[in-house]
Amino acid sequence: MKNNCNLCSPNLLCERRVDATAPTMAWLPKALLAALAVAGSSGCTMLGAKPWEHDLLAEHSMQIDSYPLETTIDDHIYFSKEGSSGGRSFAGGGCGCN
Amino acid sequence: MQLKAKTGTTTPGVRRALAAAAAGLLASGHAKAQDAPVEQPSTTIDSALLFYHEVNRVQAIEPEVNVSHKIDEDSTFIFGIAADSLTGATPLGAVPSTLPQTYVRPYKVIPLGTPVTVTSASGGSTVVIIPPPTGAKTQTLGASTTVPPNTYPLDRGFYDQRVAAHLGWEQALTQTLKLDGGVAYSKEHDYRSESVHVGLSQDFNAHNTTVSAAVNYESNLSFPIGGTPAPLTVMNADWKGPDASLHEVDAVVGITQVMSRRWLATLSYSYSDAHGYQTDPYKIVSVVDPVSGQPTEQLYESRPDLRRKQSLFFDNKIHLPSDVIAASMRAYKDDWGIKSVTADLRYRWQMGPDYYLEPHLRYYSQGAAAFFHYYLVSGEAIPEYASADTRLAKFHAQTYGLKFGMPVDETSEVNVRIEYYDQHGNGSPAGAIGQLQQQNLFPDLKAFTLLFGFTYAF
Amino acid sequence: MRFDAAAEALTSPRWTATAERHDRATQFTAMASPCLVLVDTPDDWVGAEIGEIVKAEALRIEAKFSRYRPSVITNINQNSGRSIEVDAETADLIDYSVLCYNLSDGLFDITSGALRRAWTFDGSGTVPAAARLRQVLECVGWHRVTWNRPALTLAAGMELDFGGIGKEYAVDRALALAQEHTSTALLVNFGGDLRVSGPRRDGSAWRVAIEDVDRAGTAAGLLELSRGALATSGDTYRHVLKDGARYGHVLDPRTGWPVVDAPRAVTVHADTCTEAGLLAKLALLRGAGAEDFLKLEKVRAWCSR
Numbered sequence: 100m101k102n103n104c105n106l107c108s109p110n111l112l113c114e115r116r117v118d119a120t121a122p123t124m125a126w127l128p129k130a131l132l133a134a135l136a137v138a139g140s141s142g143c144t145m146l147g148a149k150p151w152e153h154d155l156l157a158e159h160s161m162q163i164d165s166y167p168l169e170t171t172i173d174d175h176i177y178f179s180k181e182g183s184s185g186g187r188s189f190a191g192g193g194c195g196c197n
Numbered sequence: 198m199q200l201k202a203k204t205g206t207t208t209p210g211v212r213r214a215l216a217a218a219a220a221g222l223l224a225s226g227h228a229k230a231q232d233a234p235v236e237q238p239s240t241t242i243d244s245a246l247l248f249y250h251e252v253n254r255v256q257a258i259e260p261e262v263n264v265s266h267k268i269d270e271d272s273t274f275i276f277g278i279a280a281d282s283l284t285g286a287t288p289l290g291a292v293p294s295t296l297p298q299t300y301v302r303p304y305k306v307i308p309l310g311t312p313v314t315v316t317s318a319s320g321g322s323t324v325v326i327i328p329p330p331t332g333a334k335t336q337t338l339g340a341s342t343t344v345p346p347n348t349y350p351l352d353r354g355f356y357d358q359r360v361a362a363h364l365g366w367e368q369a370l371t372q373t374l375k376l377d378g379g380v381a382y383s384k385e386h387d388y389r390s391e392s393v394h395v396g397l398s399q400d401f402n403a404h405n406t407t408v409s410a411a412v413n414y415e416s417n418l419s420f421p422i423g424g425t426p427a428p429l430t431v432m433n434a435d436w437k438g439p440d441a442s443l444h445e446v447d448a449v450v451g452i453t454q455v456m457s458r459r460w461l462a463t464l465s466y467s468y469s470d471a472h473g474y475q476t477d478p479y480k481i482v483s484v485v486d487p488v489s490g491q492p493t494e495q496l497y498e499s500r501p502d503l504r505r506k507q508s509l510f511f512d513n514k515i516h517l518p519s520d521v522i523a524a525s526m527r528a529y530k531d532d533w534g535i536k537s538v539t540a541d542l543r544y545r546w547q548m549g550p551d552y553y554l555e556p557h558l559r560y561y562s563q564g565a566a567a568f569f570h571y572y573l574v575s576g577e578a579i580p581e582y583a584s585a586d587t588r589l590a591k592f593h594a595q596t597y598g599l600k601f602g603m604p605v606d607e608t609s610e611v612n613v614r615i616e617y618y619d620q621h622g623n624g625s626p627a628g629a630i631g632q633l634q635q636q637n638l639f640p641d642l643k644a645f646t647l648l649f650g651f652t653y654a655f
Numbered sequence: 656m657r658f659d660a661a662a663e664a665l666t667s668p669r670w671t672a673t674a675e676r677h678d679r680a681t682q683f684t685a686m687a688s689p690c691l692v693l694v695d696t697p698d699d700w701v702g703a704e705i706g707e708i709v710k711a712e713a714l715r716i717e718a719k720f721s722r723y724r725p726s727v728i729t730n731i732n733q734n735s736g737r738s739i740e741v742d743a744e745t746a747d748l749i750d751y752s753v754l755c756y757n758l759s760d761g762l763f764d765i766t767s768g769a770l771r772r773a774w775t776f777d778g779s780g781t782v783p784a785a786a787r788l789r790q791v792l793e794c795v796g797w798h799r800v801t802w803n804r805p806a807l808t809l810a811a812g813m814e815l816d817f818g819g820i821g822k823e824y825a826v827d828r829a830l831a832l833a834q835e836h837t838s839t840a841l842l843v844n845f846g847g848d849l850r851v852s853g854p855r856r857d858g859s860a861w862r863v864a865i866e867d868v869d870r871a872g873t874a875a876g877l878l879e880l881s882r883g884a885l886a887t888s889g890d891t892y893r894h895v896l897k898d899g900a901r902y903g904h905v906l907d908p909r910t911g912w913p914v915v916d917a918p919r920a921v922t923v924h925a926d927t928c929t930e931a932g933l934l935a936k937l938a939l940l941r942g943a944g945a946e947d948f949l950k951l952e953k954v955r956a957w958c959s960r
Contacts, residue, residue: 211952218755220927222750222824222929
């Protein structure tokens with residue numbers, strides 16, 4: 100059954116659909132499920148969402164950096180008070196504050 | 198009641214016409230949240246005003262504006278400016294003492310013979326005239342500060358004004374490949390920075406996976422008031438050395454993955470390599486008497502010329518039925534010996550269709566740089582590098598914040614954020630000598646942030 | 656929408672859906688009716704999410720076409736006599752209503768709500784005076800409306816009422832919206848007007864029961880539904896017996912008088928709820944000729960008298 104994918108052969112595309120939580124896996128927390136999918140990589144594309152399931156991801160608050168100006172300001176404050184910097188991306192331009 | 202099915206025989210048009218009409222009515226996609234279709238805005242103005250206040254230390258005000266304009270479907274032009282004004286007091290790096298301490302630094306150079314009328318410089322320091330060497334044509338004025346006993350030494354004359362600007366461009370090369378680049382410039386009264394960056398990102402798996410890489414090159418120049426002091430020399434009011442430069446290259450690679458309809462995750466690794474002057478030209482390290490712990494002299498600090506940093510960053514956005522969780526972690530280490538972890542959690546509580554409330558928690562913990570010393574001991578060998586800047590010390594910090602946001606219309610938002618930052622280090626390190634045992638060598642840093650944001654898209 | 660609960664909700668016997676144990680159900684009230692969403696999934700989040708989406712859409716349409724609260728409809732009705740520009744969704748509904756008006760030779764008319772002013776149906780059995788009825792009829796009739804999409808001009812004193820199509824339209828819209836978010840099987844039931852996305856996940860049909868007209872709350876019949884929609888129009892609970900004829904509360908907009916000898920309830924099965932609802936109302940409006948109309952049009956329907 101297309102929706103009931105526990106193990107995927109390298110050629111089988113398993114669609115992760117909203118309704119496709121197979122009964123046997125219903126008890127697994129989704130995070131663990133995703134981690135297993137990544138760890139047990141056998142070319143199986145279990146991660147992701149169908150194009151029509153990208154509705155929530157399109158929301159402003161779901162962007163990885165939804166408030167870039169705030170992030171820049173925060174990063175600048177922490178850069179001037181702490182010993183680490185960066186990680187996320189680089190704000191353009193340094194300052195003499197560390 | 199009897200249910201009797203009735204079916205017809207011949208076909209006249211009402212049913213068919215109705216079926217077609219109903220299909221037509223329902224085909225038009227009106228089932229969306231708003232009645233009128235919202236045109237995607239092509240220009241977004243993002244603005245913010247920051248008020249920053251450290252208890253007994255630095256205060257800052259910073260306005261910032263970013264404009265992003267979509268020229269067409271594939272290209273976006275970005276422009277931004279920021280200005281900040283800082284005043285207040287900042288730690289000198291020296292240790293407190295049971296005796297009053299005086300610190301003097303170069304203030305101004307004037308031609309010999311000019312009458313000196315000003316008696317005080319910024320931060321309540323006193324102007325002192327330094328006797329010029331014979332034959333000199335100019336003389337130096339110094340600024341002298343006295344710190345009372347048992348007080349953590351701060352430079353009260355700290356001030357800085359900075360203006361920064363950046364320009365950027367984003368270009369979609371194909372449906373899945375995007376190029377972006379930009380330049381930035383920042384100038385303060387004693388520092389200048391210029392940088393350029395370029396990045397590439399590629400989507401896979403029907404935009405479920407994005408792999409990206411970017412490189413940044415930064416060139417900085419430091420021209421401190423009073424000149425650049427020679428490392429680990431005695432603090433005095435003599436005019437110091439010339440401008441000093443710093444060059445840094447950073448690279449970031451990342452992968453962003455749609456984990457499910459509700460969960461977006463990103464993992465990135467960054468590496469950076471800095472060559473050049475990285476010392477703080479205003480900060481000092483105290484040399485103390487090995488028995489009494491009293492400071493005997495103050496030396497300018499010295500940091501290595503080379504710094505290689507690495508960090509691993511993991512960020513998540515999770516959409517619950519109406520709320521959103523943002524959780525991230527960062528692990529950092531560099532070859533100065535600093536290691537740190539950062540954990541950041543935000544919960545966006547969508548109160549109704551419009552406004553939201555977002556509490557925020559951040560935890561940060563860092564280990565000390567290898568050359569960090571609370572103080573040096575007289576008689577012992579002076580190390581090659583030494584700094585008493587507590588920003589390089591071992592400490593942990595928590596941030597507690599709350600943000601409130603409200604949409605102005607479909608594409609614009611106004612928000613306000615208040616945060617409290619509490620940095621705590623070890624003010625009584627083991628092995629402290631003499632009078633230093635009763636001093637707080639690392640007072641807590643507490644700061645409040647008030648940030649107003651306004652995003653307007655049209 | 657006619658939110659007079661007595662008139663609307665008790666007009667016709669209601670279809671109710673039987674939930675299986677694992678269905679995720681969301682219940683709420685909208686358009687003066689008990690509403691139910693059944694999602695055939697073991698995933699609580701999906702069930703709750705879809706329930707919320709359907710509920711939001713029902714409330715949106717209710718608010719947009721409310722006759723009582725400030726809405727598109729109240730704006731139109733308060734500005735009768737003037738030209739009003741309407742949005743695309745309202746325009747589409749008006750276009751559809753015009754088609755129905757033409758197809759039914761004027762029997763279905765969204766301006767007929769004004770007849771309320773003459774007929775009160777308070778149980779006293781009184782009928783309005785002929786003069787009063789003539790007066791009210793001046794404000795009824797689509798032929799008095801100027802419609803040049805998107806500009807609508809009602810003659811002064813007229814009013815629009817989407818009560819005859821609103822609930823069924825909402826069922827279709829809400830289902831379509833829910834289907835954009837999931838491909839799992841679901842059933843949307845707004846006060847007896849219902850539609851299913853298809854058969855259940857395991858291929859079996861949804862079970863729906865019709866209320867007994869004589870004994871409210873008891874099931875008179877069971878139906879297994881695998882596709883399409885059900886809509887019911889009825890005249891059961893309010894009528895006036897006069898001179899041997901049973902006058903229901905469904906009024907013929909051409910004469911201003913109640914339809915005579917209409918079935919007590921007509922249930923139609925069609926692909927969409929909008930279509931089913933219109934066919935049911937058209938059948939009812941033909942009074943004694945309801946069954947013949949349905950037979951002629953080859954409609955899958957049930958009449959009860």
